Amino acid sequence: MKKFTLVALAMMASASCFAQTTLWDGEDKEINADYKSNGFWNRCNPVVVKNPDRGGINTSEKCVKFTITGNDWSNGDIVLPISGGLDMSTNKRLSIMIKKPLWSNVRIELSDGKTYWRKIAAHYSIKNEDNWQKLVFDFSDYGDDLNAKNPTELAIYPRFEGGQVGSHEIYVDNIVLEANPTVNGSPLGDAEEGSLDGNLNLTGSYFKTTYFIVDPWTTKEIDDFAELNKKLSDGVTSIDIRDASTIGVDINKFFDGKNPNTIVYANEYYDRGNNNYANIVVGADGVGTAKSLELTDAYAFNAPHEFNAESVKLTREVQAGINSFVLPFAVTADELGATQVATYENCNKANKIANFITAERVEANTPFLAMGAAETKELSFENKNKDIVATPKPLDDGFVGVYTKTPANGMYGINKDGKLQKGGEGAYVNAFHAYLNVPEVLGVAFNGSTPTAINGVAADKVADTAVYDLSGRRVYGKLQKGLYIMNGKKVVVK
Template sequence: MKKFTLVALAMMASASCFAQTTLWNGEDINITSKEHAGFWADANPELVGNPEKDGINTSVHCLKFVISKDNKVVKLPFREWMQPSMNGSKRVSLMIKKDAAENVKVELSDPTDGSAGYWKKQVVWYGGGDKWQKLVFDFTSNGDFDNPGIMTITAQTGDVNAEQTVYIDNIVIEEAPKINGKLFSEYNAENPITGNLKLTGAWMKGESTNADGDWTPNSYNDFEYFNQLASAGVTSIDMRGTVTKDVDINQFFFKNPNTIVYADAAYDHANVVVGGNAANLVLTDANAFNAPVDFTAESVKLTRSLQNGINSFVLPFEVSASELGASKVATFKETNGDIANFETVAEVEANKPFLTIDAKEAKELKFVDKTIVATPETLADNDFVGVYAPTSGEGKYGINAKGNLQKGGADAKLNAFHAYLNVTDTNHAPARIALNGSTLTAINSITADKVVDTAVYDISGRRVYGKLHKGLYIMNGKKVVVK
């Protein structure tokens, strides 16, 4: 058991400060006032000007006291009217500046005088090099509690061989991390985290030591815990305005690499939007995509297979044929009998499904300086529908190699950033595609595991309805003789 030298600080009155509950900040409490007379009883603590405002702590005032061999312990009683609530949080943080790099301990007691209740103890290493440092004490491993009554801060856990000046400031209860206003405890395997998300509270990674008995390591990582509860359906994370410490940004992308993260600070990862701009946007058609807020991307890389000929597309930014390695791009106009009519355009606007004409085979596409437009509720252009999430292709009409529309079978799949024709009257489904009034041929199919075409065509490629007479026909891509 390590020897402790205690410096006690009573908790101050709670006050809401953004995403935190402020216990003491050096600005609102006058320790010599009549209201707080006797509150600071020992060690002659004094409210002083911040000796180093150009670092991470820019407060005007802070608390100063001196630890010495003859004066190791400060006992500061707690007032009933000062009882704060943890509000589901398990963390307390403070700013500290001291002469030596040593362990710092925080203890929380029950709401009375501490004699008959619990003491919860956590230790964190101070390595600030005589600079202000924020220390976070995580009490997750100390059991449940909500209304601590006394805070004890140990600024020196060994023998005091010489005087040490200690400065403390900004003592707060960090708000519990929340997803769309809900605590982690509200999510599980049956109810995973999914969709577009708004994070609030304090999101942190770090470690402290449980010192209730023997010292036991206590690591915490809100980002890793998020990943454990998240589904592949997480498409965006807005973490702007959260309080953070040691952000583990990679955890947001393990389930869905297409996830868009809106943040206040830049991180070494693609798909992070800061101030409305992302340096790199990296997408794949194997995962879902959704951007709830517009932003610009300096570079975009999309992984999806293009076949020689014609491909279906939908993209979250404006695009031209040359950028896709195609001779033309075309948008849907209408269906007319057995013909689905498309018209060529110079450029296709964001979130509008389209076709590429005479595209070259490729597995990856790259773009520069693109404005990503927020994803609308629907991606339909009349009966031509785009998809931003992998979905079943069953019953959806894709494009086969002969330029005819083909119905997806039970195992058919449609990847993100593709499109399909929504056919409601399957007895009169369009069989071919026309571009600017001219019928196209040699059109490749959209991505699908299996496709089934029950339509029948004559040798000229015209669809045949009703009873078949003697002759040669095309059925499911094969020649069939009816006698």
């Protein structure tokens, strides 16, 4: 195979399981530069041009254009020399941005400079118009011998298929050796099933796509989102995918069978079905926006970064009368359907009375009592543009709000009759509720007045008889066959 004068290619960084390596992106090349200065061999007339479509997934200013007239090596491909060879000992996924006028299988081949010995294809599809697509080529099946042969050349063949003839202009950009998928800096593959919880930051590549091994032709699937779902526990509270390289994001795999309160920080909105974009925050920290936020007190909640939610819905049982709350956004009594809200002041150790101060508004992450509320099973804050404040650690205070199910043995909460109740063994407080963390209390007073009807202290323990489905919704009436949450445990109804 004849070679032409090559220009050495500077690698951005050594490949590792934690970093990607850009092999070519055109941004440091001159417009209309020919093969002598743009890094490719002189085959099929490669030239650096302005990106003809920056409105899609490829916003780069520059890319390479070339023309193919057939499938043979001299008329149907471009070749990128790799100075020093390509280290694929840990990272074995290559991705390429490509824009072309016809559908076809795009084949890439790796070479050691003597023979092309590793061939993989991916499918470029046309839907009404040619646009940039990101194709992935995974060499994992070739094992360690891939790196041992030190690939020094990469050929890209945008193949002609049956009936496709003539001359076609092809655009290529962002040739990348992708990083492996990682969670909080550790390889996803090293995590045990059901072990990941809390706030997770995804980096590396997370793909759902198909590629093909050429000899023999074998279809291969990549689904990092299904793999992540296996590793998640129902204690996961947020997933940040803004720094991950993604294709085919399956957003529901962040929620299916896991925590429905999970907050996903992303670079774009993803439809969870039926135009549902709940719990997806788009934008930078502090200025991100969610179309809607859907929460339930049956699962934990934690927002590591603040954002604005256009609408909020909270599934929790609100009893007629008095209820305890803590919410990640400011709220008024009117919004809760209550007559008053009150925040904790102190507990008088002499008369054992907990003192609260009434207010018109309660700030985010402040435990409070709401009085005069109507009975409901769902609180809705439609089109309120609520500012969700980052969730702090639990407050060590006399009146404590919780964002996760919390043991309440020896603590005082509000029971279904609107009275104080000291929790016995096995008692707990659900998320978005609050409890009094004091040695002993006999009643509650507001604004220094005589203790109100809330002052009756009930028996130690009340069993939790509420039943929830796996999405955290309260279930009423006769239970159908399936899996439910009862008293904090999973129960099968046959």
